[in-house]
Amino acid sequence: MNNGILAGCRVYVVEDNYLLAMSVSDFLESAGAQVLGITGKLAEAQRYVSEHDGDIDAVVLDVNLRSETSYPLADQLVASNIPFLFTTGYDAASIDARFRDHPVCCKPFVPSALREMVSAICTRH
Template sequence: MASVEAFQGPRVLVVEDEYVIAWDLARSLEGLGAKVVGPVGTLDAALDLLARDGDIAGAVLDVELRGEVVFPVAAILQEKGLPFVFLSAKKRASAPAAFRDVQWFEKPAQMSKVASHILGQIKAPAAVATVAPL
């Protein structure tokens, strides 16, 4: 008898240092079927997750994390060809030229819109079919 594993939604990295925003965003992503990686609130933690987790499909990045900017994470995602969006209280003009075309959501933003946008950029993997042993 054949069975199909439950669909595993895309893994989305959430980099946000404000707990309430991170929680709200994670709930919005999960409600749309994504698996949240993190959330993490520091640049070092985000870089560590990117180095260890090869299954990240995209990311939502707060621009400023406790005084550090998230652009090194964005550069790695861009190099890997992974979609990401910025979420920030800062204006888009503060972004380096390399990231000026990336979607920018200004806080306060509706987390459901942020979640929908990033998931729309990610191609969902097909469900994996498995055959149960006889």
């Protein structure tokens, strides 16, 4: 059993850059998290959250997913009471005002900072 900072935390990663998504997954798993899945597609993420909302403790959510924003998924997560943090290559001030109370991890990020932010929102430790 892994006793890392994220031990027991089940995280879903929504990131359209495959290599970055794999790196995020590795960062989180090295801290003890269980990564439930990775996707870079909004519709796929929305479907997954609808079908597994009771299994998700936290979501790492890229603001921009190819040609669309992830705000519809953020709305869904808020409605389902699933904690999430945004990742973005832009300034945190660019986040839609509705979501300014959610943490933002700006890219490129330091793995330890991402792990700490996920730990802060994860509903299971």
